[in-house]
Amino acid sequence: MSLECILLGLLRTPKSGYQLKGEFDAGVAYFWPAELSQIYVTLKRLKERGWLRDRVEPSDKGPDRRVYMRTPAGRRALRAWLAGEPQVGDERFSYLAQVYFLDELGDLGATLTFLTKLRERLARRLEALRATERAWASGSPGYPDRSPPEEFHPQLTLQLGLQVGAARLAWCEESIRRVQARLARRENTPAHGS
Amino acid sequence: MSLECILLGLLRTPKSGYQLKGEFDAGVAYFWPAELSQIYVTLKRLKERGWLRDRVEPSDKGPDRRVYMRTPAGRRALRAWLAGEPQVGDERFSYLAQVYFLDELGDLGATLTFLTKLRERLARRLEALRATERAWASGSPGYPDRSPPEEFHPQLTLQLGLQVGAARLAWCEESIRRVQARLARRENTPAHGS
DNA sequence: CTCGCCATGTAATGAGTTACATGATTTA
DNA sequence: TAAATCATGTAACTCATTACATGGCGAG
Numbered sequence: 001m002s003l004e005c006i007l008l009g010l011l012r013t014p015k016s017g018y019q020l021k022g023e024f025d026a027g028v029a030y031f032w033p034a035e036l037s038q039i040y041v042t043l044k045r046l047k048e049r050g051w052l053r054d055r056v057e058p059s060d061k062g063p064d065r066r067v068y069m070r071t072p073a074g075r076r077a078l079r080a081w082l083a084g085e086p087q088v089g090d091e092r093f094s095y096l097a098q099v100y101f102l103d104e105l106g107d108l109g110a111t112l113t114f115l116t117k118l119r120e121r122l123a124r125r126l127e128a129l130r131a132t133e134r135a136w137a138s139g140s141p142g143y144p145d146r147s148p149p150e151e152f153h154p155q156l157t158l159q160l161g162l163q164v165g166a167a168r169l170a171w172c173e174e175s176i177r178r179v180q181a182r183l184a185r186r187e188n189t190p191a192h193g194s
Numbered sequence: 195m196s197l198e199c200i201l202l203g204l205l206r207t208p209k210s211g212y213q214l215k216g217e218f219d220a221g222v223a224y225f226w227p228a229e230l231s232q233i234y235v236t237l238k239r240l241k242e243r244g245w246l247r248d249r250v251e252p253s254d255k256g257p258d259r260r261v262y263m264r265t266p267a268g269r270r271a272l273r274a275w276l277a278g279e280p281q282v283g284d285e286r287f288s289y290l291a292q293v294y295f296l297d298e299l300g301d302l303g304a305t306l307t308f309l310t311k312l313r314e315r316l317a318r319r320l321e322a323l324r325a326t327e328r329a330w331a332s333g334s335p336g337y338p339d340r341s342p343p344e345e346f347h348p349q350l351t352l353q354l355g356l357q358v359g360a361a362r363l364a365w366c367e368e369s370i371r372r373v374q375a376r377l378a379r380r381e382n383t384p385a386h387g388s
Numbered sequence: 389c390t391c392g393c394c395a396t397g398t399a400a401t402g403a404g405t406t407a408c409a410t411g412a413t414t415t416a
Numbered sequence: 417t418a419a420a421t422c423a424t425g426t427a428a429c430t431c432a433t434t435a436c437a438t439g440g441c442g443a444g
Contacts, residue, residue, distance in 0.1 A: 001403095003404090006295070009291070009295035009298065017424070018422065028291070030285075031286065031291060032286050032287070035406085036423095036424085036425095037406085041426090059422070061413075062413050062421070063411075063413065064412085064423080065423065078295070078298060081292065082292055082295060082296055083299065085311065086289040086308060086311050088288075088289055089288055091224075091285070092226050093285075094226075094283055095281050097196050097199065097200050097222070097225060097226050098275065098281065099350055100350075101200075101272070101276060101347065102276055103343055103347045104272060104273065110277060111347070114276075118282070121280060145375070153295065156293055156294075156372075157293050159368075164361050164362060167358050168357075170357065171354045182346070197432090210395075211397090228432085229432070230395095231396095231432090231433080231434085232431080234397060234398095236431095238397090253440095255393080255394060257396085258440085259396085
Protein backbone atom coordinates (compact mmCIF):
# COMPACT_ATOMS: atom_id res chain seq x y z
CA MET A 1 0.00 0.00 0.00
CA SER A 2 2.73 2.49 0.93
CA LEU A 3 4.71 2.11 -2.25
CA GLU A 4 1.58 2.89 -4.23
CA CYS A 5 0.97 6.04 -2.23
CA ILE A 6 4.58 7.16 -2.47
CA LEU A 7 4.40 6.84 -6.24
CA LEU A 8 1.18 8.85 -6.25
CA GLY A 9 2.90 11.42 -4.09
CA LEU A 10 5.97 11.71 -6.28
CA LEU A 11 3.77 12.02 -9.37
CA ARG A 12 2.76 15.56 -8.50
CA THR A 13 4.34 16.15 -11.91
CA PRO A 14 4.42 13.47 -14.66
CA LYS A 15 7.39 11.09 -14.55
CA SER A 16 8.58 7.79 -15.95
CA GLY A 17 9.43 4.70 -13.93
CA TYR A 18 13.10 5.30 -14.49
CA GLN A 19 12.89 8.87 -13.27
CA LEU A 20 10.94 7.75 -10.22
CA LYS A 21 13.71 5.32 -9.38
CA GLY A 22 16.08 8.27 -9.37
CA GLU A 23 13.87 10.14 -6.92
CA PHE A 24 13.69 7.13 -4.63
CA ASP A 25 17.43 6.86 -4.49
CA ALA A 26 17.91 10.58 -4.04
CA GLY A 27 15.46 11.45 -1.30
CA VAL A 28 13.05 8.74 -0.25
CA ALA A 29 15.17 5.61 -0.07
CA TYR A 30 16.29 6.09 3.53
CA PHE A 31 12.76 5.42 4.72
CA TRP A 32 11.42 3.52 1.69
CA PRO A 33 13.84 1.95 -0.80
CA ALA A 34 12.43 0.53 -4.03
CA GLU A 35 13.76 -1.51 -6.94
CA LEU A 36 13.09 -0.50 -10.52
CA SER A 37 11.27 -3.73 -11.29
CA GLN A 38 8.96 -3.20 -8.34
CA ILE A 39 8.27 0.37 -9.42
CA TYR A 40 7.29 -0.73 -12.93
CA VAL A 41 4.95 -3.42 -11.67
CA THR A 42 3.29 -1.05 -9.23
CA LEU A 43 2.84 1.72 -11.81
CA LYS A 44 1.13 -0.77 -14.07
CA ARG A 45 -1.23 -1.88 -11.31
CA LEU A 46 -2.03 1.71 -10.41
CA LYS A 47 -2.89 2.43 -14.02
CA GLU A 48 -5.19 -0.61 -14.21
CA ARG A 49 -6.91 0.60 -11.08
CA GLY A 50 -7.52 3.98 -12.65
CA TRP A 51 -5.31 5.97 -10.28
CA LEU A 52 -2.75 6.81 -12.98
CA ARG A 53 -2.80 7.61 -16.67
CA ASP A 54 0.21 7.14 -18.93
CA ARG A 55 1.54 8.50 -22.17
CA VAL A 56 4.63 7.66 -24.23
CA GLU A 57 6.95 10.57 -24.82
CA PRO A 58 10.33 11.01 -26.47
CA SER A 59 13.14 11.40 -23.97
CA ASP A 60 15.76 14.13 -24.22
CA LYS A 61 18.29 11.43 -23.42
CA GLY A 62 17.85 7.85 -24.55
CA PRO A 63 14.83 5.97 -25.87
CA ASP A 64 11.14 6.82 -25.48
CA ARG A 65 9.73 6.83 -22.00
CA ARG A 66 6.34 5.96 -20.57
CA VAL A 67 5.31 8.91 -18.46
CA TYR A 68 2.70 8.50 -15.71
CA MET A 69 0.43 11.09 -14.11
CA ARG A 70 -2.27 11.02 -11.45
CA THR A 71 -5.94 10.86 -12.24
CA PRO A 72 -8.49 12.61 -9.99
CA ALA A 73 -9.21 9.23 -8.40
CA GLY A 74 -5.49 8.81 -7.75
CA ARG A 75 -5.30 12.17 -6.10
CA ARG A 76 -8.27 11.32 -3.89
CA ALA A 77 -6.63 8.04 -2.86
CA LEU A 78 -3.44 9.86 -1.94
CA ARG A 79 -5.28 12.45 0.12
CA ALA A 80 -7.26 9.77 1.92
CA TRP A 81 -4.02 8.02 2.88
CA LEU A 82 -2.51 11.29 4.11
CA ALA A 83 -5.60 12.23 6.08
CA GLY A 84 -5.80 8.78 7.67
CA GLU A 85 -4.05 7.31 10.67
CA PRO A 86 -0.25 7.34 11.03
CA GLN A 87 0.86 3.91 9.89
CA VAL A 88 3.22 2.84 12.63
CA GLY A 89 3.98 -0.67 11.57
CA ASP A 90 6.51 -3.37 12.19
CA GLU A 91 10.24 -2.83 12.12
CA ARG A 92 12.85 -5.48 11.44
CA PHE A 93 16.53 -5.05 12.23
CA SER A 94 18.71 -8.04 11.49
CA TYR A 95 21.75 -6.56 13.17
CA LEU A 96 19.85 -6.20 16.43
CA ALA A 97 18.91 -9.85 16.22
CA GLN A 98 22.58 -10.61 15.83
CA VAL A 99 23.52 -8.54 18.87
CA TYR A 100 20.75 -10.20 20.86
CA PHE A 101 22.26 -13.66 20.38
CA LEU A 102 25.92 -12.77 20.28
CA ASP A 103 26.45 -14.32 23.71
CA GLU A 104 26.19 -17.65 21.88
CA LEU A 105 29.75 -17.15 20.65
CA GLY A 106 30.90 -16.95 24.25
CA ASP A 107 33.46 -14.32 23.35
CA LEU A 108 33.07 -10.65 24.21
CA GLY A 109 35.90 -9.92 21.80
CA ALA A 110 33.62 -11.04 18.97
CA THR A 111 30.97 -8.66 20.22
CA LEU A 112 33.50 -5.86 20.16
CA THR A 113 34.49 -6.69 16.59
CA PHE A 114 30.88 -6.81 15.56
CA LEU A 115 29.99 -3.48 17.14
CA THR A 116 33.05 -1.84 15.63
CA LYS A 117 31.99 -2.89 12.15
CA LEU A 118 28.46 -1.79 12.91
CA ARG A 119 29.65 1.64 14.04
CA GLU A 120 31.40 2.04 10.70
CA ARG A 121 28.23 1.38 8.77
CA LEU A 122 25.97 3.45 10.96
CA ALA A 123 28.39 6.34 10.65
CA ARG A 124 28.40 6.05 6.87
CA ARG A 125 24.61 6.14 6.74
CA LEU A 126 24.47 9.15 8.97
CA GLU A 127 27.06 10.92 6.88
CA ALA A 128 24.97 10.33 3.76
CA LEU A 129 21.98 11.97 5.44
CA ARG A 130 24.15 14.87 6.58
CA ALA A 131 25.22 15.40 3.00
CA THR A 132 21.56 15.55 2.00
CA GLU A 133 20.97 18.10 4.71
CA ARG A 134 23.87 20.23 3.50
CA ALA A 135 22.31 20.17 0.05
CA TRP A 136 19.00 21.43 1.45
CA ALA A 137 20.77 24.01 3.58
CA SER A 138 22.74 25.48 0.72
CA GLY A 139 19.97 25.36 -1.88
CA SER A 140 17.02 26.47 0.18
CA PRO A 141 16.50 29.98 1.55
CA GLY A 142 15.85 30.16 5.29
CA TYR A 143 16.51 26.48 5.97
CA PRO A 144 15.21 25.01 8.17
CA ASP A 145 12.63 27.21 9.83
CA ARG A 146 11.70 29.47 6.97
CA SER A 147 11.77 26.90 4.19
CA PRO A 148 8.97 27.20 1.64
CA PRO A 149 5.97 24.99 2.49
CA GLU A 150 6.59 22.32 -0.13
CA GLU A 151 10.06 21.75 1.31
CA PHE A 152 9.00 21.77 4.93
CA HIS A 153 7.52 18.28 5.12
CA PRO A 154 10.37 16.46 3.37
CA GLN A 155 12.76 18.31 5.64
CA LEU A 156 10.88 17.08 8.70
CA THR A 157 11.45 13.48 7.65
CA LEU A 158 15.11 14.20 7.06
CA GLN A 159 15.35 15.58 10.60
CA LEU A 160 14.04 12.28 11.93
CA GLY A 161 16.60 10.39 9.92
CA LEU A 162 19.37 12.55 11.31
CA GLN A 163 18.24 12.33 14.91
CA VAL A 164 17.59 8.60 14.86
CA GLY A 165 20.84 8.00 13.00
CA ALA A 166 22.72 9.97 15.63
CA ALA A 167 20.97 8.07 18.42
CA ARG A 168 21.93 4.75 16.89
CA LEU A 169 25.53 5.76 16.46
CA ALA A 170 25.67 7.02 20.04
CA TRP A 171 24.20 3.73 21.26
CA CYS A 172 26.81 1.81 19.30
CA GLU A 173 29.66 3.82 20.75
CA GLU A 174 28.29 3.54 24.26
CA SER A 175 27.91 -0.21 23.78
CA ILE A 176 31.51 -0.49 22.63
CA ARG A 177 32.61 1.27 25.81
CA ARG A 178 30.49 -1.05 27.93
CA VAL A 179 31.93 -4.12 26.27
CA GLN A 180 35.44 -2.79 26.76
CA ALA A 181 34.70 -2.18 30.42
CA ARG A 182 33.53 -5.77 30.79
CA LEU A 183 36.61 -7.06 29.05
CA ALA A 184 38.81 -4.96 31.33
CA ARG A 185 37.02 -6.23 34.43
CA ARG A 186 37.48 -9.79 33.31
CA GLU A 187 41.22 -9.30 32.82
CA ASN A 188 41.56 -7.90 36.31
CA THR A 189 39.61 -10.78 37.83
CA PRO A 190 40.69 -13.83 35.85
CA ALA A 191 40.05 -16.41 38.58
CA HIS A 192 36.30 -16.06 38.54
CA GLY A 193 35.31 -19.64 39.20
CA SER A 194 38.10 -20.65 41.58
CA MET B 195 17.31 -15.70 6.72
CA SER B 196 17.03 -13.70 9.92
CA LEU B 197 13.90 -15.39 11.19
CA GLU B 198 15.63 -18.73 10.79
CA CYS B 199 18.60 -17.55 12.80
CA ILE B 200 16.44 -16.02 15.50
CA LEU B 201 14.64 -19.33 15.91
CA LEU B 202 17.97 -21.11 16.12
CA GLY B 203 19.04 -18.57 18.70
CA LEU B 204 15.94 -18.92 20.84
CA LEU B 205 16.25 -22.71 20.70
CA ARG B 206 19.16 -22.75 23.09
CA THR B 207 16.72 -24.91 25.02
CA PRO B 208 13.99 -27.02 23.32
CA LYS B 209 10.71 -25.26 22.66
CA SER B 210 7.53 -25.60 20.67
CA GLY B 211 6.31 -23.19 18.00
CA TYR B 212 3.68 -21.85 20.36
CA GLN B 213 6.23 -21.20 23.08
CA LEU B 214 8.50 -19.48 20.58
CA LYS B 215 5.66 -17.17 19.62
CA GLY B 216 5.46 -16.19 23.26
CA GLU B 217 9.15 -15.35 23.32
CA PHE B 218 8.85 -13.24 20.21
CA ASP B 219 6.06 -11.20 21.70
CA ALA B 220 7.81 -10.85 25.03
CA GLY B 221 11.29 -9.83 24.06
CA VAL B 222 12.18 -9.93 20.38
CA ALA B 223 9.14 -8.46 18.65
CA TYR B 224 10.27 -4.85 18.85
CA PHE B 225 13.05 -5.56 16.39
CA TRP B 226 11.62 -8.70 14.77
CA PRO B 227 7.92 -9.49 15.03
CA ALA B 228 6.68 -12.87 13.82
CA GLU B 229 3.34 -14.54 13.28
CA LEU B 230 2.64 -18.04 14.57
CA SER B 231 1.95 -19.38 11.09
CA GLN B 232 5.28 -18.07 9.86
CA ILE B 233 7.06 -19.61 12.82
CA TYR B 234 5.55 -23.04 12.14
CA VAL B 235 6.48 -22.94 8.47
CA THR B 236 10.03 -21.87 9.22
CA LEU B 237 10.54 -24.51 11.91
CA LYS B 238 9.45 -27.15 9.43
CA ARG B 239 11.88 -25.87 6.80
CA LEU B 240 14.72 -25.78 9.33
CA LYS B 241 14.00 -29.36 10.27
CA GLU B 242 14.02 -30.49 6.63
CA ARG B 243 17.36 -28.74 6.21
CA GLY B 244 18.77 -30.65 9.14
CA TRP B 245 19.29 -27.65 11.42
CA LEU B 246 16.60 -28.70 13.88
CA ARG B 247 15.29 -31.99 15.30
CA ASP B 248 11.81 -32.36 16.77
CA ARG B 249 10.02 -34.56 19.22
CA VAL B 250 6.40 -34.69 20.37
CA GLU B 251 5.91 -34.23 24.09
CA PRO B 252 2.93 -33.97 26.41
CA SER B 253 2.24 -30.44 27.55
CA ASP B 254 1.56 -29.53 31.15
CA LYS B 255 -1.30 -27.41 29.86
CA GLY B 256 -3.28 -28.35 26.78
CA PRO B 257 -2.60 -30.85 24.01
CA ASP B 258 0.70 -32.43 22.96
CA ARG B 259 3.35 -30.11 21.60
CA ARG B 260 6.04 -30.56 18.98
CA VAL B 261 9.28 -29.48 20.59
CA TYR B 262 12.25 -28.43 18.45
CA MET B 263 15.93 -28.41 19.28
CA ARG B 264 19.11 -27.48 17.42
CA THR B 265 21.31 -30.04 15.71
CA PRO B 266 25.09 -29.53 15.56
CA ALA B 267 24.64 -28.26 11.99
CA GLY B 268 22.04 -25.76 13.24
CA ARG B 269 24.40 -24.53 15.88
CA ARG B 270 27.15 -24.07 13.31
CA ALA B 271 24.82 -22.10 11.07
CA LEU B 272 23.84 -19.84 13.93
CA ARG B 273 27.45 -19.21 14.88
CA ALA B 274 28.40 -18.44 11.29
CA TRP B 275 25.63 -15.85 11.13
CA LEU B 276 26.75 -14.28 14.40
CA ALA B 277 30.40 -14.23 13.36
CA GLY B 278 29.55 -12.67 9.98
CA GLU B 279 28.95 -9.10 8.94
CA PRO B 280 26.39 -6.89 10.67
CA GLN B 281 23.31 -7.03 8.47
CA VAL B 282 22.36 -3.41 8.11
CA GLY B 283 19.53 -3.67 5.66
CA ASP B 284 16.63 -1.64 4.39
CA GLU B 285 14.17 0.13 6.62
CA ARG B 286 10.63 1.05 5.71
CA PHE B 287 8.55 3.56 7.65
CA SER B 288 5.11 4.24 6.26
CA TYR B 289 4.45 7.10 8.61
CA LEU B 290 7.53 8.93 7.38
CA ALA B 291 6.27 8.57 3.83
CA GLN B 292 3.04 10.13 4.99
CA VAL B 293 4.83 13.06 6.62
CA TYR B 294 6.92 13.51 3.48
CA PHE B 295 3.86 14.11 1.31
CA LEU B 296 1.63 15.81 3.82
CA ASP B 297 2.05 19.14 2.06
CA GLU B 298 -0.31 17.68 -0.57
CA LEU B 299 -3.20 18.39 1.79
CA GLY B 300 -2.27 22.06 1.77
CA ASP B 301 -3.19 22.35 5.42
CA LEU B 302 -0.66 22.62 8.22
CA GLY B 303 -3.46 21.94 10.66
CA ALA B 304 -3.71 18.45 9.19
CA THR B 305 0.01 18.00 9.75
CA LEU B 306 -0.44 19.01 13.36
CA THR B 307 -3.25 16.51 13.82
CA PHE B 308 -1.17 13.81 12.22
CA LEU B 309 1.90 14.47 14.35
CA THR B 310 -0.20 14.58 17.49
CA LYS B 311 -1.60 11.13 16.78
CA LEU B 312 1.86 9.94 15.94
CA ARG B 313 3.26 11.23 19.21
CA GLU B 314 0.63 9.23 21.05
CA ARG B 315 1.68 6.02 19.36
CA LEU B 316 5.40 6.59 19.65
CA ALA B 317 4.94 7.34 23.34
CA ARG B 318 3.01 4.11 23.83
CA ARG B 319 5.74 2.08 22.18
CA LEU B 320 8.42 3.69 24.26
CA GLU B 321 6.45 3.09 27.41
CA ALA B 322 6.21 -0.62 26.54
CA LEU B 323 9.99 -0.80 26.22
CA ARG B 324 10.42 1.06 29.50
CA ALA B 325 8.22 -1.53 31.16
CA THR B 326 10.48 -4.24 29.77
CA GLU B 327 13.46 -2.40 31.16
CA ARG B 328 11.88 -2.13 34.59
CA ALA B 329 11.36 -5.89 34.50
CA TRP B 330 15.06 -6.44 33.74
CA ALA B 331 16.07 -3.91 36.36
CA SER B 332 14.06 -5.49 39.14
CA GLY B 333 14.78 -9.11 38.25
CA SER B 334 18.43 -8.90 37.42
CA PRO B 335 21.24 -8.27 39.92
CA GLY B 336 23.54 -5.39 39.03
CA TYR B 337 21.54 -4.20 36.03
CA PRO B 338 22.75 -2.84 33.72
CA ASP B 339 26.52 -2.90 34.06
CA ARG B 340 26.99 -6.01 36.15
CA SER B 341 24.33 -8.16 34.54
CA PRO B 342 25.29 -11.79 33.97
CA PRO B 343 26.78 -12.41 30.51
CA GLU B 344 23.73 -14.14 29.02
CA GLU B 345 21.60 -11.12 29.86
CA PHE B 346 24.10 -8.55 28.64
CA HIS B 347 23.48 -8.85 24.91
CA PRO B 348 19.69 -8.78 25.02
CA GLN B 349 19.97 -5.76 27.29
CA LEU B 350 22.14 -3.99 24.73
CA THR B 351 19.43 -4.32 22.11
CA LEU B 352 16.86 -3.04 24.57
CA GLN B 353 19.03 0.01 25.16
CA LEU B 354 18.95 0.74 21.45
CA GLY B 355 15.20 0.45 21.41
CA LEU B 356 14.93 2.88 24.31
CA GLN B 357 17.31 5.42 22.86
CA VAL B 358 15.89 5.33 19.36
CA GLY B 359 12.36 5.42 20.74
CA ALA B 360 13.23 8.48 22.80
CA ALA B 361 14.85 10.15 19.78
CA ARG B 362 11.76 9.55 17.69
CA LEU B 363 9.47 10.92 20.34
CA ALA B 364 11.68 13.99 20.76
CA TRP B 365 11.64 14.53 17.01
CA CYS B 366 7.87 14.31 16.96
CA GLU B 367 7.51 16.84 19.75
CA GLU B 368 10.00 19.19 18.16
CA SER B 369 8.16 18.88 14.86
CA ILE B 370 4.88 19.72 16.53
CA ARG B 371 6.46 22.89 17.92
CA ARG B 372 7.82 23.81 14.51
CA VAL B 373 4.44 23.34 12.88
CA GLN B 374 2.81 25.43 15.58
CA ALA B 375 5.37 28.18 15.02
CA ARG B 376 4.57 28.17 11.32
CA LEU B 377 0.86 28.32 12.00
CA ALA B 378 1.40 31.25 14.37
CA ARG B 379 3.50 33.10 11.81
CA ARG B 380 0.83 32.62 9.21
CA GLU B 381 -1.85 34.03 11.51
CA ASN B 382 0.23 37.11 12.14
CA THR B 383 0.85 37.65 8.41
CA PRO B 384 -2.43 36.68 6.78
CA ALA B 385 -2.07 38.92 3.69
CA HIS B 386 0.80 36.97 2.23
CA GLY B 387 -0.10 37.18 -1.44
CA SER B 388 -1.66 40.66 -1.51
C1' DC C 389 -21.03 -26.99 29.04
C1' DT C 390 -18.94 -23.27 27.25
C1' DC C 391 -15.28 -20.04 27.04
C1' DG C 392 -10.58 -19.17 26.75
C1' DC C 393 -6.17 -20.70 26.26
C1' DC C 394 -3.10 -24.23 24.28
C1' DA C 395 -1.62 -26.18 20.09
C1' DT C 396 -0.61 -27.12 15.02
C1' DG C 397 -1.11 -26.55 10.77
C1' DT C 398 -2.68 -25.16 5.36
C1' DA C 399 -4.06 -21.87 1.64
C1' DA C 400 -4.40 -17.61 -0.53
C1' DT C 401 -2.49 -13.41 -1.12
C1' DG C 402 0.68 -9.53 -0.99
C1' DA C 403 5.08 -7.23 -1.15
C1' DG C 404 9.62 -7.23 -2.53
C1' DT C 405 14.26 -9.00 -4.50
C1' DT C 406 17.11 -11.06 -7.93
C1' DA C 407 17.89 -12.62 -12.25
C1' DC C 408 16.97 -12.41 -16.89
C1' DA C 409 15.88 -10.33 -21.49
C1' DT C 410 15.95 -6.54 -24.64
C1' DG C 411 17.21 -2.62 -26.92
C1' DA C 412 18.02 2.76 -27.95
C1' DT C 413 21.02 6.62 -27.49
C1' DT C 414 24.94 9.23 -26.04
C1' DT C 415 29.71 9.90 -24.94
C1' DA C 416 34.49 8.87 -24.91
C1' DT D 417 33.10 1.09 -31.75
C1' DA D 418 32.76 0.16 -27.04
C1' DA D 419 31.03 1.43 -22.69
C1' DA D 420 27.84 3.94 -19.92
C1' DT D 421 23.47 5.50 -19.31
C1' DC D 422 18.65 5.51 -20.48
C1' DA D 423 14.66 2.77 -20.71
C1' DT D 424 11.03 -1.06 -19.97
C1' DG D 425 9.65 -5.02 -18.79
C1' DT D 426 8.91 -10.52 -17.24
C1' DA D 427 9.72 -14.66 -14.29
C1' DA D 428 11.06 -17.11 -10.37
C1' DC D 429 11.59 -16.95 -5.80
C1' DT D 430 11.51 -15.47 -0.81
C1' DC D 431 9.42 -13.70 3.00
C1' DA D 432 5.52 -12.47 5.57
C1' DT D 433 0.36 -11.60 6.55
C1' DT D 434 -4.38 -12.98 6.86
C1' DA D 435 -7.82 -16.17 6.80
C1' DC D 436 -9.25 -20.59 7.50
C1' DA D 437 -9.55 -25.30 9.69
C1' DT D 438 -9.12 -28.31 13.52
C1' DG D 439 -9.14 -29.89 17.95
C1' DG D 440 -7.43 -30.87 23.25
C1' DC D 441 -7.72 -29.41 27.77
C1' DG D 442 -8.86 -26.77 32.03
C1' DA D 443 -11.60 -23.36 34.73
C1' DG D 444 -15.75 -21.41 36.02
